[in-house]
Every structure is written in C-alpha cells, then in structure tokens.
Amino acid sequence: MYFTRNVTNDLVWVGADDRRLACFEGVYGVPDGVSYNSYLLLDEKTVLFDTVDKAVYQVFFENIKHTLNGRKLDYLVISHMEPDHAYTIEALISRYPEIKIICNSKIETMLGQFFDIDFSGKLNIVKEGDTFSTGKHNLTFVMAPMVHWPEVMMTYDLTDKILFSADAFGTFGALNGRLFADEGDFFGENLDEARRYYTNIVGKYGAQVQSVLKKAAGLELNFVCPLHGPVWRAHFGDFLEKYLQWSSYTPEEKSVCLAYASVYGHTENAANILAGKLVEKGVKVRMFDTSVTPASYIVANAFRCSHLVLAATTYNAGIFVTMENLIHDLVNHNLCNRKIAIMENGSWAPASGSLMRKELEKLKGAEFVFDNITLKSSLKDNQIAEIEALAQKIADDICPEVKVFEGGSVSKAEGLPVDDGAFKNMTYGVEVLTTRVDGKDYGCIINTACQVSSSQPRKLTISVIKKNYTCDMVAKAGKFNISILTEDAPYSVFEHFGFQSGRDVDKFADCTGDERTLNGIRYIPKYTNAVLSCEVIDVRDVETQTVYIANVVEAKVLSGGKSCTYAYYHAHIKPKKNPAPAETEGYICKVCGYFHEGAELPDDFTCPLCHHGKEDFEHVVPVKKVQQKGYVCSICGHFEPCDGELPDDYTCPLCHHGKEDFEPAVQ
Numbered sequence: 065m066y067f068t069r070n071v072t073n074d075l076v077w078v079g080a081d082d083r084r085l086a087c088f089e090g091v092y093g094v095p096d097g098v099s100y101n102s103y104l105l106l107d108e109k110t111v112l113f114d115t116v117d118k119a120v121y122q123v124f125f126e127n128i129k130h131t132l133n134g135r136k137l138d139y140l141v142i143s144h145m146e147p148d149h150a151y152t153i154e155a156l157i158s159r160y161p162e163i164k165i166i167c168n169s170k171i172e173t174m175l176g177q178f179f180d181i182d183f184s185g186k187l188n189i190v191k192e193g194d195t196f197s198t199g200k201h202n203l204t205f206v207m208a209p210m211v212h213w214p215e216v217m218m219t220y221d222l223t224d225k226i227l228f229s230a231d232a233f234g235t236f237g238a239l240n241g242r243l244f245a246d247e248g249d250f251f252g253e254n255l256d257e258a259r260r261y262y263t264n265i266v267g268k269y270g271a272q273v274q275s276v277l278k279k280a281a282g283l284e285l286n287f288v289c290p291l292h293g294p295v296w297r298a299h300f301g302d303f304l305e306k307y308l309q310w311s312s313y314t315p316e317e318k319s320v321c322l323a324y325a326s327v328y329g330h331t332e333n334a335a336n337i338l339a340g341k342l343v344e345k346g347v348k349v350r351m352f353d354t355s356v357t358p359a360s361y362i363v364a365n366a367f368r369c370s371h372l373v374l375a376a377t378t379y380n381a382g383i384f385v386t387m388e389n390l391i392h393d394l395v396n397h398n399l400c401n402r403k404i405a406i407m408e409n410g411s412w413a414p415a416s417g418s419l420m421r422k423e424l425e426k427l428k429g430a431e432f433v434f435d436n437i438t439l440k441s442s443l444k445d446n447q448i449a450e451i452e453a454l455a456q457k458i459a460d461d462i463c464p465e466v467k468v469f470e471g472g473s474v475s476k477a478e479g480l481p482v483d484d485g486a487f488k489n490m491t492y493g494v495e496v497l498t499t500r501v502d503g504k505d506y507g508c509i510i511n512t513a514c515q516v517s518s519s520q521p522r523k524l525t526i527s528v529i530k531k532n533y534t535c536d537m538v539a540k541a542g543k544f545n546i547s548i549l550t551e552d553a554p555y556s557v558f559e560h561f562g563f564q565s566g567r568d569v570d571k572f573a574d575c576t577g578d579e580r581t582l583n584g585i586r587y588i589p590k591y592t593n594a595v596l597s598c599e600v601i602d603v604r605d606v607e608t609q610t611v612y613i614a615n616v617v618e619a620k621v622l623s624g625g626k627s628c629t630y631a632y633y634h635a636h637i638k639p640k641k642n643p644a645p646a647e648t649e650g651y652i653c654k655v656c657g658y659f660h661e662g663a664e665l666p667d668d669f670t671c672p673l674c675h676h677g678k679e680d681f682e683h684v685v686p687v688k689k690v691q692q693k694g695y696v697c698s699i700c701g702h703f704e705p706c707d708g709e710l711p712d713d714y715t716c717p718l719c720h721h722g723k724e725d726f727e728p729a730v731q
C-alpha cells in the first residue's frame with residue numbers, strides 16, 4: 065500500500081523508511097532506522113527527484129504509481145549516484161521506459177559504471193546554472209562536488225524556492241510519519257543523529273560543504289528537501305548554523321570528549337578519575353568506552369567538543385584495536401583544530417601513547433595540551449598529581465579565570481567611592497527565566513538578561529540568585545528560555561514567578577497551555593513580547609549569584625508590547641502599600657515588600673521570599689509619636705487633644721454630640 069505526504073500542493077514525498085538496516089553504508093549503525101527520500105513534482109511535466117535504496121523499492125513504486133494517478137513519468141533528476149538513492153534507477157526505467165534523465169556529466173559516467181543499460185537518447189546533461197522549465201516550475205542546478213561524492217548536484221526550484229539538497233542537511237533516523245522537521249522536537253531529539261550523519265558521511269569534506277553553503281546563502285529557501293531525514297520549512301537557519309560550525313570544524317561547545325580503550329579496567333579507572341576531576345572544576349565531559357560505543361558516535365562528539373582526551377592500553381605492541389579504529393576514523397574524517405591530551409597504559413612496554421600521538425599529529429590544527437601520561441598497569445598514588453595537573457590544564461583552557469584588576473594607583477583599601485545611586489540609573493528589563501529537568505518545568509523572575517555578542521551564534525548572560533531553585537535547575541538542564549515581560553504584565557505574574565519557590569510549588573500546575581520552544585522548555589506566551597532559547601556554554605560563580613553565558617539557539621517575537629523595565633515595574637506595577645508597620649523598626653525588601661522586624665539585618669541575610677540580599681533592603685525606623693492627652697468621642701471616634709477639661713459647651717466637630725459623649729484618652 066502506498067504511503068506519501070505532500071511537501072507542497074504539487075510536490076509529493078514518495079520515499080520510504082528502512083528500520084531493518086543494521087549498518088548504513090555497511091559501517092554506521094542506524095538503530096533508529098533511516099529514510100530514503102524521493103520527491104515527485106506534478107507540473108505540466110512530471111519530475112521525480114532521485115530514487116531509493118533497493119530495500120524499499122516496493123512501496124516506492126506504489127507511491128509513484130499512486131501519485132502519478134495515471135499520468136506518465138516524464139523526467140528523473142539524479143542528484144547523487146550512491147546506490148542508496150540510485151539503486152532503483154534500472155527498475156524505474158523498465159517501468160517507465162519513456163522517462164528522460166536530467167543529470168550532469170559525472171553522473172552520466174557513473175550511470176555507465178553502475179548499470180548495463182543503453183542510456184543514449186535518454187540523458188539531458190546539465191551544468192552549473194543551467195535552467196529547466198517543467199511548466200509552472202523553473203529549475204536550476206547547483207553543483208556540489210564531494211557533498212558527498214564528486215558527481216553530486218543540487219536542484220533549486222526557482223518558483224517555489226525549494227532546494228533539493230542531496231545528502232546535505234540529511235539526518236539518520238526513520239521519519240516515522242514526520243515529514244517536516246518542525247513536526248517534532250528536532251533540536252531536542254534528532255540533532256545528535258544529524259551530527260552523527262554529517263560528521264561521518266561528509267565530515268571529511270568541510271571545505272566543499274562550506275563552498276556549497278556559500279552558494280546556498282544567496283538563495284531564498286521555503287523548503288529544503290534532503291535525501292535522508294526530514295524536510296525543512298521552518299527554523300532552517302538554526303540547522304544551517306550547525307552546518308557552518310561542523311563544516312568549519314568549529315567546536316559546538318567547550319567540553320571534553322573523553323574516550324578510552326581498556327582491557328581489564330585499569331585504563332578506564334584512570335579515565336574515570338580524570339573525568340571526576342574535570343567535572344569538579346566545572347568542565348563538561350562526554351565519555352565513551354571505545355569497546356562499547358561505535359566509533360561513529362565518538363567521531364560525532366569529537367566534532368562537538370573543543371577538547372579530546374584519548375586513553376588506551378598498549379596491545380600487540382600497538383594501540384588497542386578499538387582505539388586504533390577510532391583514531392583512524394578521526395584522521396580520515398579530517399577533524400581539525402582540537403586540543404588533545406593522551407594517556408597510555410602498558411605493563412611492560414607502553415607504546416600506545418607515542419603511536420596515538422603520531423597518528424593524531426596528522427589532524428590539522430591539533431594542539432597537544434599536555435605531555436602523554438603513562439600508566440604502568442594501573443594508576444598509583446604518586447600519579448594522581450599528574451592527572452590533577454592535566455585536569456587543571458584543561459579546566460584553565462575551558463573556564464579561564466576572570467582576571468580582576470587590583471593594581472594601579474588605587475589600592476583596594478583606599479577604593480574609589482561607589483555610589484549606589486549610579487546603579488539606580490542603569491536600566492534593566494524584566495524576564496521570566498524557565499527551564500525543564502526530568503520532565504518538570506521551573507521558572508522565576510530575573511532582571512539580568514543581557515546580550516553580550518551579536519556575532520553568530522548570538523550570546524547572552526543571565527545572573528541568577530543561587531538560592532533560587534531555578535538557578536540549580538538551569539545548571540542541571542544546561543539550557544533555558546527567557547520570556548521578556550511587557551508593561552501590561554500584572555503584579556500577579558511577578559508574585560507567581562517571583563515570590564514563591566519551585567521547591568514548594570509547581571508554578572506551572574495551573575497552566576492551561578503548553579507553549580514550548582524546540583528545546584522542550586516552556587515559555588510564557590502572555591504579557592511577553594519575545595522568547596529566546598539558550599544553551600549554556602559557560603558558568604561563573606559570582607558570590608551570591610551564578611552567571612550563565614549561553615548561545616541563543618532559537619528566538620521569536622511574541623507580540624508588539626513594550627518591554628517592561630525594572631524601573632517601570634517599581635513605578636507602575638508593584639502595588640504601593642504601606643511598607644511596614646509604622647510602630648516597628650525593621651527592614652523592608654525593595655523587591656518584593658517582605659518586612660524583617662528588628663534593628664539589625666545580618667550581612668548575609670537574604671529575603672525568604674525573593675532571595676535578594678541585604679543590599680536590596682531599606683531600613684525603616686518608625687517616627688516616634690508624641691503621646692497626647694485628650695478625649696475621644698464615643699459616637700464617631702473623633703479625638704480632641706486636651707490637657708485639661710473639655711469646655712461644658714463643647715460639641716464634636718464631626719458628629720456634633722456634646723461633652724457628655726466624650727471619654728478621656730491618650731493617643
């Protein structure tokens with residue numbers, strides 16, 4: 065039975081999923097399957113863009129027949145001759161013998177190599193920039209050599225702005241009914257497999273990918289249709305950005321890809337100790353056992369991380385086989401510009417370290433950040449310092465100390481005056497910070513989001529009070545959203561997110577909607593004008609606050625409302641209430657209004673409601689009232705000051721009752 069989906073009104077996906085393939089290209093495990101995409105354009109002429117692997121030929125031909133609905137098939141455009149897309153060309157021609165083929169001259173050569181068919185009179189050879197009209201649609205052709213084979217070309221539909229991108233922008237994984245990337249959480253669920261696909265299939269050809277990306281940069285794109293994985297019709301810029309990073313061998317994150325090969329666990333033990341020390345120093349570690357995790361996954365993570373630490377035992381006087389295989393793959397996939405450290409082990413003649421280094425020196429831009437560490441059978445106490453030093457060296461690289469200026473003509477003791485008033489003249493926005501951990505949503509109010517870089521990827525910082533539960537959750541999740549509040553936000557929004565803790569309540573329990581960005585984190589759709597999704601790339605401890613530095617990975621405008629500033633909140637949103645009991649001395653929180661009774665406020669005091677520190681409290685001293693003697697009217701409560709007796713003819717100025725209704729009182 066056919067199964068097709070429409071990309072547009074006249075373009076139909078006629079491909080198929082394969083979930084039974086053990087190894088793509090005989091090498092790469094695809095536990096989530098793979099899709100072979102083919103597209104059929106129904107214009108005045110009918111045009112098929114590529115065929116599929118033999119594994120799914122049956123449903124493919126049913127799809128074509130159903131979609132053509134009795135029409136003849138006029139053209140086949142061939143983008144790529146690798147058999148996962150070209151195998152069924154011969155069967156296609158036998159079913160549709162009048163079909164003409166549009167391809168380039170390199171494809172023509174390969175057609176002759178793969179098939180014993182007479183293609184004469186069938187081929188329409190095109191080159192870069194040629195155009196071809198199918199009726200309403202005008203196609204042009206873009207050569208993309210080595211993305212992934214030398215003959216590859218892409219086709220651009222000038223009419224509907226569709227790029228048929230061949231292997232580029234593909235992803236491992238069956239479609240499972242989801243044709244478009246935006247029909248699921250691509251960046252949350254599929255990016256790892258997209259990275260593994262890219263790095264292993266075309267990772268070697270970064271320069272060629274960059275040159276195609278330059279060509280694509282000038283095209284208006286409504287749809288991008290790759291040969292594997294979902295079609296792009298939204299958020300393509302985010303995926304393109306990943307391609308720019310991968311193809312330029314730029315690490316996506318400052319982190320360590322730590323891979324080890326261990327026969328009896330001693331090398332693994334040293335790798336674990338190193339990982340622990342790195343994590344203690346705030347370094348993110350992605351760790352792999354080369355005997356367990358296939359090389360394609362480790363290669364993908366080596367592209368992802370800035371640092372690479374490889375640890376391997378010596379085996380047959382060489383490198384242990386699974387590590388040797390991994391290094392071979394890293395070199396063959398042309399990984400560049402990584403900082404590298406090596407650990408070797410050997411009970412009588414350790415040799416793996418020097419051999420690994422010799423191979424890794426082939427990587428362009430490789431920088432070895434530490435001398436090889438050598439274990440003799442197992443790690444000993446006297447080598448812990450060496451492991452510590454390696455961890456510190458990497459941590460210094462990844463989390464550089466912030467240098468605080470202390471010198472100059474003004475010493476700390478004589479410090480320049482700091483007028484708090486100067487800070488009051490700074491402007492701040494107000495935002496709801498949200499994140500998600502273990503399926504639970506968290507959020508709090510902050511006024512500290514600040515863009516720090518407009519180059520790609522854009523970066524921002526947030527500072528969060530450590531005692532806020534959301535602060536811990538952001539650290540765990542490594543990602544967050546910022547919803548920018550607008551001036552129409554009521555006080556209840558600030559109370560809800562600002563004056564209660566996620567430790568005690570689920571702040572989203574009563575939410576009716578479930579608006580989330582692609583990272584799966586909620587955002588606030590009402591009383592806001594924008595949301596920015598961020599991935600943490602660095603963390604700083606600043607006394608009572610944690611500062612997160614993050615890449616902005618998604619951003620959208622939610623409304624045209626005016627952003628609420630911190631000053632606007634205080635002037636127009638926060639209720640003007642009597643700040644404190646007039647007769648009691650204490651301290652009032654300027655942020656949330658909490659009153660702390662007492663003459664002293666400890667230096668380390670933090671507000672139990674909003675967790676702001678002592679600096680945000682105002683000292684309230686009650687005005688001492690002079691007690692007065694007098695008389696109070698028992699009818700209306702009017703107090704008449706009087707040190708002696710009320711005159712006999714006295715009448716209350718409010719209720720006009722006489723002296724007989726007054727009683728002595730002190731106020």
Ligand code: FEO
Nearest residue numbers: 146148212231291
């Ligand atoms: Fe999907 Fe290069 O073939």
